[in-house]
Amino acid sequence: MSQSAPNAPNNSTASRVQAGLKKRYAQERRFRFYGVLAITLSLLFLSFLFFNISSKGYTAFQQTFIQIDVHFDENKIDPDGTRDSETLSSANYGGLIKSSLRSIFPDVKKRKDKKKLYKLLSPGATFQLREMVMNNPDLIGTTARIWVPADDDYDMLMKGHIDRTLPENERRLKDQDIAWFDHLIESNAVEKRFNLTFFTAGDSREPELAGIWGALVGSLLTLFITLIICFPLGVATAVYLEEFAPQNRWTDLIEVNINNLAAVPSIIFGLLGLAIFINVFHLPRSAPILGGLVLALMTLPTIIIASRTALKSVPPSIRQASLGIGASKMQTVMFHVLPLAMPGMLTGTIIGMAQALGETAPLLMIGMVAFIVDIPAGVTDPATVLPVQIFLWADSPERAFVEKTSAAIMVLLAFLIAMNSLAIFLRKRFEKRW
Amino acid sequence: MLKKIALTSLVSITLLGTSQTFAARDYVTIVGSSTVYPFATVAAEQFSKTSKFKTPKVEATGSGGGLKLFCASVGIKSPDITNASRRIKQSEVDMCSKNGVKEIVEVKIGYDGIAVANSKKSKPFDLTLQEVFLALAKEVPDPKGNEVLVPNPYKKWSDINKKLPDTKIEVLGPPPTSGTRDAFVELAMEGGCKTFPWIKAIKKQDKNRYKSICHTIREDGPYIEVGENDNLIVKKLEANPNALGIFGYSFLDQNTDKVQGARINGVTPEFEAIAEGDYPISRPLYFYLKKAHVGKIVGLKEFLAEFTSDKAWGEEGYLVDKGMIPMPEAEREKFASDVKSLKKFSFE
Numbered sequence: 001m002s003q004s005a006p007n008a009p010n011n012s013t014a015s016r017v018q019a020g021l022k023k024r025y026a027q028e029r030r031f032r033f034y035g036v037l038a039i040t041l042s043l044l045f046l047s048f049l050f051f052n053i054s055s056k057g058y059t060a061f062q063q064t065f066i067q068i069d070v071h072f073d074e075n076k077i078d079p080d081g082t083r084d085s086e087t088l089s090s091a092n093y094g095g096l097i098k099s100s101l102r103s104i105f106p107d108v109k110k111r112k113d114k115k116k117l118y119k120l121l122s123p124g125a126t127f128q129l130r131e132m133v134m135n136n137p138d139l140i141g142t143t144a145r146i147w148v149p150a151d152d153d154y155d156m157l158m159k160g161h162i163d164r165t166l167p168e169n170e171r172r173l174k175d176q177d178i179a180w181f182d183h184l185i186e187s188n189a190v191e192k193r194f195n196l197t198f199f200t201a202g203d204s205r206e207p208e209l210a211g212i213w214g215a216l217v218g219s220l221l222t223l224f225i226t227l228i229i230c231f232p233l234g235v236a237t238a239v240y241l242e243e244f245a246p247q248n249r250w251t252d253l254i255e256v257n258i259n260n261l262a263a264v265p266s267i268i269f270g271l272l273g274l275a276i277f278i279n280v281f282h283l284p285r286s287a288p289i290l291g292g293l294v295l296a297l298m299t300l301p302t303i304i305i306a307s308r309t310a311l312k313s314v315p316p317s318i319r320q321a322s323l324g325i326g327a328s329k330m331q332t333v334m335f336h337v338l339p340l341a342m343p344g345m346l347t348g349t350i351i352g353m354a355q356a357l358g359e360t361a362p363l364l365m366i367g368m369v370a371f372i373v374d375i376p377a378g379v380t381d382p383a384t385v386l387p388v389q390i391f392l393w394a395d396s397p398e399r400a401f402v403e404k405t406s407a408a409i410m411v412l413l414a415f416l417i418a419m420n421s422l423a424i425f426l427r428k429r430f431e432k433r434w
Numbered sequence: 435m436l437k438k439i440a441l442t443s444l445v446s447i448t449l450l451g452t453s454q455t456f457a458a459r460d461y462v463t464i465v466g467s468s469t470v471y472p473f474a475t476v477a478a479e480q481f482s483k484t485s486k487f488k489t490p491k492v493e494a495t496g497s498g499g500g501l502k503l504f505c506a507s508v509g510i511k512s513p514d515i516t517n518a519s520r521r522i523k524q525s526e527v528d529m530c531s532k533n534g535v536k537e538i539v540e541v542k543i544g545y546d547g548i549a550v551a552n553s554k555k556s557k558p559f560d561l562t563l564q565e566v567f568l569a570l571a572k573e574v575p576d577p578k579g580n581e582v583l584v585p586n587p588y589k590k591w592s593d594i595n596k597k598l599p600d601t602k603i604e605v606l607g608p609p610p611t612s613g614t615r616d617a618f619v620e621l622a623m624e625g626g627c628k629t630f631p632w633i634k635a636i637k638k639q640d641k642n643r644y645k646s647i648c649h650t651i652r653e654d655g656p657y658i659e660v661g662e663n664d665n666l667i668v669k670k671l672e673a674n675p676n677a678l679g680i681f682g683y684s685f686l687d688q689n690t691d692k693v694q695g696a697r698i699n700g701v702t703p704e705f706e707a708i709a710e711g712d713y714p715i716s717r718p719l720y721f722y723l724k725k726a727h728v729g730k731i732v733g734l735k736e737f738l739a740e741f742t743s744d745k746a747w748g749e750e751g752y753l754v755d756k757g758m759i760p761m762p763e764a765e766r767e768k769f770a771s772d773v774k775s776l777k778k779f780s781f782e
Contacts, residue, residue: 089486115750123752127483163691170554170691205476205756282511285463286491367465371475373482373489374461382461382491392494395663397472397688397757 053413057406063195063208064158065147066121066184068100070129074141083137093129097121097148104189105180113176120180122149124197124209147191152207152400154181158192161399172399198407202373203389207400210393212408214375218288218368218383219357219415225292225379226299226356231349233296234303238345241304242311243333262301269298270362278366285367286382294362299352306348310341343430350423354416360387386412459510460732462490466500466517467613468662469546469682470719473753474517474741480752481740487733497613504722505530514727514734518720519546519613520620524781537725540779541738541769543747545759547683547708547716548618549695550605555675557599559696563714566698567626568594569603570657572650581632586652603656606667607680614662617717618680622698624648625714668693683708683716684757708759716759725776742770 074081077091098118102108108117125148132146133139149155153172156162158181168175184190201211237258245251273294277283283290314337322332363369369388376383384392390412393405464474471494482489495503497518504516505526512535522540530538550566552559568574569591573583591598608615627648628634637644651657660667664681668689671679678696683703686695695703699714707713721741728735740746747753749760760766771777 123480166691172688172690205472205479284459284511286493367493369493371471371478371492371494373479382463395468395665397664397682397684399688 050413053406053409057403057408057410059159060198060403060407061195062159062192063197064150064155065191065193066150066154067145067147067189067191068097068104068121069143069145070096070100071143072096072129072133072139072141073099077133077140078137083140085134088134088137089130091130091133093126093133096129097125104184116174116177117180119151120154120177120184122151122208123206124149124204147193149197149208150190152398153177155208156400157181158190159403161403198404202375203371203384203392204373205371205396207396207398207404210401210404212386212389212411214372215384215386215389215408216411218291218372218376219385221288221376221379221383222291222295222385223353223357225289226295227349227353229293229296230299230303230352234300234349235307235345237300237304238307238311239333239338242308243337244329258301258304262305265361266298266359267361267365269294270365272297273362274365284380284382286370286372286384287380288376288383289379290366291363291368291383291385292379294366295356295359298359298362299356302352302355303345303349306351307341307345310344310348311337313344314340340432343426347423347427350419350426354419354423357385357415357419358387358412360385360391363388386415461488462515462731462734462737463513464490464492464515464517464721465495465503465513466493466515466721467497467519467719468494469497469519469613470517470543470721472684472756473543473719473758474515474721476752476756477741477746478737480746481733481737485733485736485740487736490733490737497616501526501722502529504724505533505535508534508724508726510731512724514724514731516722518722519717520616521718521720522722522779527779527781535724535726537776538779539723539725539772539776541721541723541742541773542761542765543719543721543741543758543769544753544761545708545716546719546757547703547713547759548614548621548680549683549686549703550622550678550680550698550715551671551686551693551695551703552678553671553675554692554694558694559598559678560700561598561696562629562699563622563626564629565594565598565626566622567629567648570605570651571623571627571648572652573647575630575633583647586654589656601676604658604674604677605656605680606658606660606670606677608662609659612662614680614682618715619649619651621715621717623651682757683759687757705759719758722779723773723776725778728776738773742766742773 073096076095077093078084078087080087098114101117101120102114105117108114128146128148132144150158153162154177157164157173157178162171162173164171164178173181181190197209198211200213201209202214204210241251241254273290277290277293278285283293318336318340319332322336323329327335360369363385367382368384369391370382370384371392372382372384374381386408390405390408393401393408462478464478466474471492474490475492478490478492481487493500493513497520500513500516501518501522504513506512522538527538530536550559550561568586569588571586574586574588576582576584577587588594588603590600590602592600607618628637633644633647636647658677660670660679664685667679667681668685671677671693679693686693686703687705701707701713703713703715708716723738728738743751744766745751747758747760747766749763751760754760761769
């Protein structure tokens with residue numbers, strides 16, 4: 001058209017279009033540029049966030065270990081030779097650790113210096129020895145070379161978070177401490193290893209012993225309760241409202257309320273949980289069952305709305321065809337409409353679950369913000385969840401918890417990304433287009 | 435349809451299961467102050483690792499919130515212990531006894547210092563309590579020397595005392611819900627406030643007015659509330675070398691490479707000075723115990739023995755490693771024996 005325009009100068013419409021064409025192209029280019037700019041900016045923010053978190057957190061996946069020779073002295077562990085589990089469990093394993101440290105540094109004589117020397121190793125080393133002996137009493141009387149976790153301060157030194165060049169009184173570790181540690185490094189008794197504890201342990205006040213597993217199990221149990229309550233309730237509500245309910249003032253009112261609930265701040269659900277589930281039904285505080293119920297209330301509106309949208313997108317011709325060949329209303333819904341709407345419903349549910357996974361505010365009110373070491377074994381055990389664990393670690397004074405916090409955020413993000421990609425996958429795989 | 439029935443029955447089974455297993459509780463529950471939380475959690479963890487009992491559950495609800503939960507009822511549903519960074523109030527004792535919590539045991543566990551600190555990038559501050567009061571109170575005595583109160587006119591530290599730096603007054607501190615704030619107001623603000631004899635004289639005539647003069651922090655900008663996260667305050671001090679921050683001693687101890695404590699009345703916030711009682715802004719930490727629960731809750735008695743043992747709260751105990759300031763030996767013995775005999779609390 002632009003080629004034919006110069007040949008027909010008299011055509012006034014074409015020339016008007018011609019005149020404005022450049023401007024329109026420019027406008028379109030500008031519009032597209034704004035779009036690209038917006039995406040670039042948000043990607044930039046996102047990558048900054050990821051970079052910031054992972055650059056701080058990746059070191060938490062490694063842990064400094066120190067090698068020591070431990071002599072499992074029979075006289076100290078089990079002097080009577082009974083091998084009785086009570087004796088074995090209450091033996092003084094700390095003493096064994098101390099004596100092996102003393103044999104590495106025989107020059108340390110003063111009481112005060114010795115006390116500092118013992119702080120090279122994590123208090124977890126004692127428990128590690130205990131567990132080894134409990135599992136294998138044959139160790140008693142032998143000498144073993146084992147790796148035990150270093151104390152968090154030395155871990156920080158190893159990872160470069162403690163500046164050796166600072167004046168001595170501004171460092172957590174004094175010159176003497178660093179000299180001991182360097183001696184160990186020179187004799188190849190220090191190693192950074194994969195931090196398995198982080199993925200298998202519950203919370204701890206010693207950063208080198210703290211793990212995410214307890215919070216992860218808590219999150220999974222909580223989400224399980226949320227899911228088994230939310231999904232059937234949400235889908236049933238949506239199906240009834242969309243397929244069976246008459247259109248009248250009552251259903252309108254319900255619809256307005258559901259939409260309204262979806263926008264209520266989550267802390268309100270926490271207060272509701274406190275008032276109803278704890279004070280009236282006497283559910284145990286801090287338990288996943290309680291957290292799950294509260295989060296179910298919060299997620300329910302999201303699932304109902306998503307499910308209704310999914311049902312609405314099933315074309316009426318499907319229903320008419322089914323009814324036309326003599327199926328009942330219920331058969332139509334169960335065998336034709338629901339299967340077609342299911343991918344959309346699942347997507348909505350997964351997104352609602354992901355939202356519940358990242359929620360802390362409602363859990364504040366029902367006691368899930370707590371220090372819990374034991375891994376929850378059921379829905380009534382006290383538990384905490386991933387975002388709460390992040391909050392608690394961020395508030396801890398020990399420097400080593402900074403990297404643990406970022407690492408926990410990475411684990412949470414990984415879960416969120418996995419859940420959201422599952423939602424996208426389901427939609428792509430099962431979605432029908434008409 | 436069948437699936438749905440299965441799911442619903444699953445829900446009801448889980449719900450039923452709950453009400454049954456809930457009949458017994460085999461772990462100790464602790465609520466209360468976020469200042470005591472780091473210490474209570476360490477004791478809980480040590481206890482579980484060295485005994486056959488489950489780890490006590492520790493919730494950080496704040497001192498006031500903890501006492502409210504603690505006093506709500508007696509029985510396995512209510513917490514056994516509440517931590518507090520201040521002493522229990524008469525009103526709270528009344529609330530307790532109204533709800534059937536008649537016998538409580540008070541245990542002081544140690545002390546905590548409150549540091550006023552700034553970034554290492556600038557010079558350390560050297561303040562008196564009076565200067566702290568003048569910098570942060572809503573109303574201060576007339577700078578001209580009249581015995582009247584005027585809205586706080588000070589904008590810069592040098593306005594208060596020529597020796598102080600010529601920078602804007604900027605103090606980051608905890609919000610009113612915090613026990614640290616309560617203690618700071620009571621010890622530092624009131625401590626500086628009563629250095630004015632005529633204000634001190636008001637206390638005898640009108641206690642409420644005295645309190646409102648001494649305890650009200652200014653709201654015109656120089657005092658900035660930063661939430662109850664002490665780590666955040668440390669981070670903000672690093673970014674803003676002119677600001678001062680108020681937080682617990684344990685955070686100062688962990689961040690000596692980034693921040694430095696101001697000298698208060700000539701005393702630096704250091705372990706020895708706080709333990710000796712020389713440092714003026716330090717407070718006792720407590721926990722309160724329900725006598726009726728001892729012997730009923732599995733492991734409670736043993737946990738109390740752990741917490742009050744010398745390897746925990748003694749001068750070289752693990753609580754001290756975490757930044758708590760221990761009590762003198764005589765005091766430790768007194769409270770340990772109070773716990774053993776479950777001495778009923780009363781205001782002396």
